[in-house]
Each structure stands twice: as C-alpha cells, then as structure tokens.
Amino acid sequence: MKILDKYLLKTFLITFTTVFVILFFIFILQTVWLFISELAGKDLDLILVIKFLLFSMPRIIPLVLPLSVLLASIMTFGNLAENYEFAAMKSSGISLQRAMRILIIFICVLSLVAFWFANSVIPYAEYKFINFRKNIAQAKPAMAIAEGQFSDVGFYNIKVNKKSGENGNILTGVTIHEKPNNYGENKTVIKAKDGKLISSEKSSILKLELNNGYYYQDVTPKKYEDRSKLPFVKSAFKKHVINIDLSELNKVDTDQESVASTNGMLNVSELRYTLDSLNKNIDNEILSFSENINQRVGITRTMRAVKPEQKKKPLPNNLLSLFKKNKEKLELIKTASSNITSTIYSIDTTQKDLKEKQRDINKHYLALYEKFVIAFACFLMFFIGAPLGAIIRKGGLGLPIVFAVLIFITFHFINTFGKRLSQEGGMTPFMGAWMSSFILSPLAILLTYRATNDNGLINFDAITTPIYNLFQKISKRFLPSQNPQ
Template sequence: MKRLDTYLLQNFLGPFLASFSTTLVILVIQFLSRYQEDILGKGFPASALAELFGYASASLVLLALPMGLLMAGLMTMGNLGERLELTALLSAGVPFIRILAPLWAFGLVTMGAATWLSWQVVPRSNLKLYTLLYDMEHARPALALKPGFFNRWIEGYAIRIGALTPPDRVRDVLIYEYAPDGSLQRTIRADSGRLFLNKAWLFLELTLYGGCQYETSLGSQQAPALIQSCFDTLLLRLDISGLGLRRSDERLFAGHQYMLEIGALRTAVDSLTTLYTSFQEERNQALRSVWLPPLPSDSALPLPAVPRPLVENLLRREKTLAEYYTQRHTQLQETLWRYQLEWYYKFSYPLATVVFLVLGASLGGVIRKGGLGMPLVVSTALFILFYVLNAQGKKLAREGLLHPAVGAFLPLLVIGPFTLYLILLVTTEARWLYADWWRKRWRAWRATW
C-alpha cells in the first residue's frame, strides 16, 4: 500500500503545481487589470511592482489553492480510471476511501498551511499591499519626457524636447519657467543637452549646450524688460522630490478588517458587538422619551393649547434625532457585518481546500477521463461557480440579506452536498444514486396512472 500511496502522490503533485501556478498567475493578472489605472504609466521602479505583486499573491493563494487541488484530484483519479487502474484496485477489494488516503493527508496538510496563511500571513501582506496601493494611487506621475510634447510633471516648468537619444541625450530643447503666481518668468532654448537623474529622485540635472535664455524683469520705472543672454553651456537643477512613490505609515490602515490577524479580529468583533448592543439600548431609551403622554381620564375638559413654534421645534428636534440614530445604526450594523464576514472567511477558505480536493478526486472516479481537456473544462466550470458564489455571498452578507456565516460558507453549502453525493456514488455503488434508476421509477409510476 505504501507503493500505491507514493504512486498516487507522484501522479498528483505535477498537475497540482501546474494548475495552482496557472490559476495564481491568472488571478494576479486580474488584480493588475483592476488597478491598472493606479499602477501603470507612473514610472514606478520594477522593485515596487514586484513588491506589489508579491503581497497580492499572498492573499490570492487562498483562492488559487481550491482550483489547483480540484484539477489535480480530477486529473489523478481520471487518469487512474482511464487506464483501468482504479477498476483493478476496486476489484481487488481496496476501498475508494483507502485509495484517497494519501490525497486526504495532502489535503489536511494543505488546509493547515492555508489556515496559517489566512490567520497570520495574509493580514500582514494585506496591510502592506493596501498601503502600497494607496501610495501608488496618490503618487504623482514620474518623470517621463516625451519628444514633441510639453511635459509639465515638474512644478513650475514646461519642457519640450524634439528628440531623445538613449540613454541621456536630448535635442531641440524648449523650457518655460513660471513664477509662483503662474506668470511666465524665463524661456530657454538650446540645441542639445544631457540629463542626469539623481538615484534618490531628489533632483533632475539638465546640462544644455548652445542656446539662449529670455528673462523678464522689472526696470527702474517698474516697466517690464526682456533680457536675452546666450550660452555655450547652462546647468539647470530641477527639484523633482515630489514625483514618484512616497511611502505612508502602515498604522493608518492597521485597524481595517483585512489587516487584522485572527486574535485581533476576534477582539474587534466582540468590541463591535458590545458597542452595537449598547447603542441599541441607548436608541430605544431615547425613542421612548419621544412618546406622547397619555390623555387625562376626563378628556372632555379643554386642554391647554401648545404654541405652534414650540411644536415645530419639538418635531424638528425629534426628526433630527431619528435621522441620527438611523444613520448611526446603519453604520454600526454594516461595520459589524463586515468584520464578522472576514472572521468566517478565516475558516471557510482553508476548509474549501479539502472540500475541493475530495470533489475533484470523487468526480475523477466517476468520470474516469484523464488528460487535460475534460478535467480542465470541468474544473474551470466548478471554479467559476465557486468564484461567483463567493462574490455573491460576500455582497449579500454585507447588505444584510444573509448572515455573515452563510455568506462566507455559501460556496461550500452549495458544493458540499454535491461532493457528498459523489463520494456515496463511488464508494457504495447504490443503484438509487444513479439517474437511470430514478427515470425508470418515474416511468413506472406514470404507467400506473
């Protein structure tokens, strides 16, 4: 049996690594397309982009693992079935559950790793990821001189170059320098020049050759005067410290539900629950004070008239109070739902790894088709179903239409019974599990009528 376990693992690991890596790359590309407007075109260094994708991959691993395990299990058992090895094992009296023992062990190890990622690693990577995304979103575009266009990335300057010869040669340079009030202060023309960019992105050094500069100044009679001076070499040092990527303090985002580890998230949920309960008591007590007092027993007697301005002020105050409590109630409730949803996701994602592994192995034992075509089609369809159910469950839970636990476990609640059905179908071979048996019963029942 040890040889069987080794043989199954050898046939399983290759498809798992291939499908897991492919799914992770696809998810990273989807992530890039979602934030491409904030990332691309700003001249960020390759190290910053690699750091961004590394942090994003840590959180996307939890989504890629189910797909990798599903397809690997389907291909492994499908290949065994297509080569009649599965039939031989079952005929020899080896239970299907025993055949899956090494895959069960691998799935439990993967679930443990996914739990560690979900509880500890992903919150830390999310903190760095969203901090970096925030900095990239608010970063000014980096220096990129395009020939034939006026480049205004540097504050107070408009620079146009006719041609750019890598790495640092420019020709036909025209520079407009503006005063703080926006008026034109100096114009510089040059035949050629060289660029030098400080590695710390503090300044741009531009050495110009063969040109003239025209500067506007005030004369003795406060009349503007145009001063022209030509040069063989002119050195300009332009401040570009405001360009590029500037890092924010991570503590600004540390309280978000995505950035909290399992212990801190549990504490936050308990605190929000206590706050929400105390707020409800405060709201109910405040609304009870709005109730009108009962009329006296002898209502036939005339009641004292209440001045109209006083009534209007009271109504206005109560309306403002009701709007405040309604808005505050909605805010607290939605915040509590979001934190509870993230808490349940800490358990649903690791559990999905085992469920999808068993689903793929059982489905492969039923279909018994190996190769890449059929497993890829079936795995893609099931993963799309999982992805859609996961997105809809999150959306409905945040809107309060589903309990956060139901929203987090919605994909497993839908796919889990189907997985159990497949296990029974492969292990018991009961006739009532097949559709033909039900069709025959249906026809027999209709024939009696």
C-alpha cells in the same frame, strides 16, 4: 509508506503543482490588468512595481488554492480510472477509500497550511498592499486621482470619468466633494465638464483647473421643518482653480507604515477583540440614543417608574383646552410640530449611522469566518473532485476542466451572494460565509457514495425504466392485441 501511496501522492502533487502555477499566473495577470492604470506611465522604477505585485499575490490564494485542489483531484483520479489503474486496484482488494487515504492526509495538512496562510500571511500582505498603494499615490500626485472612483486628495474627494494626456493630467467629467474642517457632512459639491491637473516635482501645490461647471452648496435652515426641503446654493463658472497643498503628502517614505485598521488586515484574535469592542460600542450608542430621545419627548425614568395609582391628577385628554387664546394654541402646535420633525430627523440620521456600523460589524464577522472557510474549501473540493474523476473516467485538460470550472463558479457565486446578503443584514454573517460550503457538501457526499459503489454520475435506468413501463401499460390497455389467424 507503501509503493501505492507514494505513487498516488507523487501523481497528485505533480498535477496539483502544475495546475496551481498555471492558475496563479493567470490570476496575477488579472491583477496586473486591474491595476495597470496605476502602474503604467507613472515613472515608477522596477523595484516599486515588483513590490506592488508581491504584496498583491497573497490575496489571490483563496481563489487559486480550492480551484487547484478541485482540478488536480479530477485530473488525477480521472487518469487513474481512464487507464484502468483503479480496476487493477479493486481487483487486488484495494477500495477507493484506501486509495484516497494518503491524499486525505495531505489535504488535511494543506487545509491547516491554508488556515495559517489566511490568518497570518494574507492580513500582513493586505496591510502592506494598501499602505504601498497609498504611499505611491502620495509620492506621485498624478496617481492620486483614479478613473471612475472617488479619490481622497487633501481636503477633497475627487472623481473623474476619464483621464487622458501623456501623464493622465487631462480630466473629463469631474466631481469634487469638499471635506469640511470639522469632519461634518460634505455640503459642497463641484461638477465640471473637463479640467486639467498641473503638478511639479519642485512644487508642493497640486493645481486643478476646472472648466465649464457648477458649484453647489447645501444650506442648513435654522427651522427643522424647512430642512426636509433640502435647500442649496448653485452657481456656474467657466473656469475655477483649486490649489491643494501637498507639502505634507510629499514627505513620504515607501517603507513607512501607517494604517487604519480594516477587517482584511486582522488575524483571528484581533478580529475577535475588535468585534467585542464594536458590539459594545453599538449597544452603548443605542442605549444612549434611546435615553436621549426619551428625555427629548419628556419621558424620563422617574415618569416611567410612577405607578398609575400614584398619580394625583389625571392629564386632560386635550392639552389645547388648557389654553384660552388661539395665539397660544397656535404656538403650542408649532412647537410640537417642530419637535416632532426634529425627533424624526434625529431618528432617521441615527438609524442610518447604526446601519452603517452594523454593516461594518458584519464585514468583520465575514473576515473571521472566511479564514476557516478557506481551509474547509480545500477539503470540500477534494471530496468533490476525487470521486467525480473516478466516475467520469476522463483525465487530461478536456472534460475535467469543464466540470471544475462549473463547480467552482457555482461555489464562488454562492459565496459572493451570501457575503453580500449578510453584509446588508439579509442573513447572519455565519450563514453568509458558510452558505456555499453547506450547499455543496451534500454533492461531495453523494459523489463519494456513488464512486465507492461503482455507480455512474447519473443512473439513467432509474429514469428510463419507469417511463418505459408506463408506456407498456398504456399500450396494453388502449391498443388491442393482434392475434395471428
């Protein structure tokens, strides 16, 4: 390795390490701020808090790493250009590509490490993080109910607008969904103005005292045509007590692991296997439902296979003509209407279920592609930051930070927008995951080209010269020339 390569690599590594540590510390503080309500005032020992933070750290890497590469590249090459070190290199016959060669090798290695980290470390940390939060909530029932979101506590989903009191046991704006024992739809809803959470370490009963509320329960009519009216039973109460048995929840070991599989906890091979199973399941469900609907409306495979010339008797145009009594006709109409309503209800319900399953499949695809996007993002940010620093010729923490933040916010916004849109089926998960990379890649190519040819960030002459020539032509045409007498 030549002296120049050692110098460039050392300069870049020092800047990259410094920026990475600072940004990582900032994002850790943001994580602590997001989960401060789950940690503060809950009688958790220091070891549990440290474990909580350690398990949450790896999920920050996909944000910190590309931004660190971008900022370090701009600062490093900006300093070299500002101190005329690039001018000395070019006078010695060393081009920008030659100066970037050793750093390109380092970025390639860093991209491979980022992919390995996203494929191995982050899924394991996500697995541990989610289970650790669940185990803490079970060991500390006071933490089981969070503000502003539904929390699963026993056979109830509980949401509160605000928690107060010394241990967060005073609840305001309580909404409770009671889960049925047969895993059906939630038909019971309890809303209360305020309430109180009473728990004791010596008791396995979590007691909820609700004040000034209403009790709602959906009613399912026997007739399908009445279901569209959505009937329900409503009753008011001044005080209502709910006892939740936590005897099973309190038997918790914080080192015990029991997780449901989610897309964030899987590596590439596991995601591909899961996606294959999910796609087969949804295809089989669609086929089974279509056959069921065909049988319900009386269209069987045998009837579909019968050719027109094989039918002995043509069906009448009006089925009501087969019945003579008006009562029989009315019963036929009621039966047909009931069947149509039931079929439409079944189709709508199945459509919603299939849409939710497709959304879950899209999330798994996004989790798969994101592991590769993280690796490519390091490569992309380097080829944006390095030539940009050489063009603006400014180092330090001033102008480089402005450019880095603007570029990274654009990258992150497009990435988030693409993922949200692809989850809802607005585009393919591949395009949603790679949209930000596809949009910013031309910028990286343009900046590298302009930096290689010693062009500025914007060629103002290309803009001002045509405008100046246009005004010259207008002035010559409409303004008479003044000759000296």
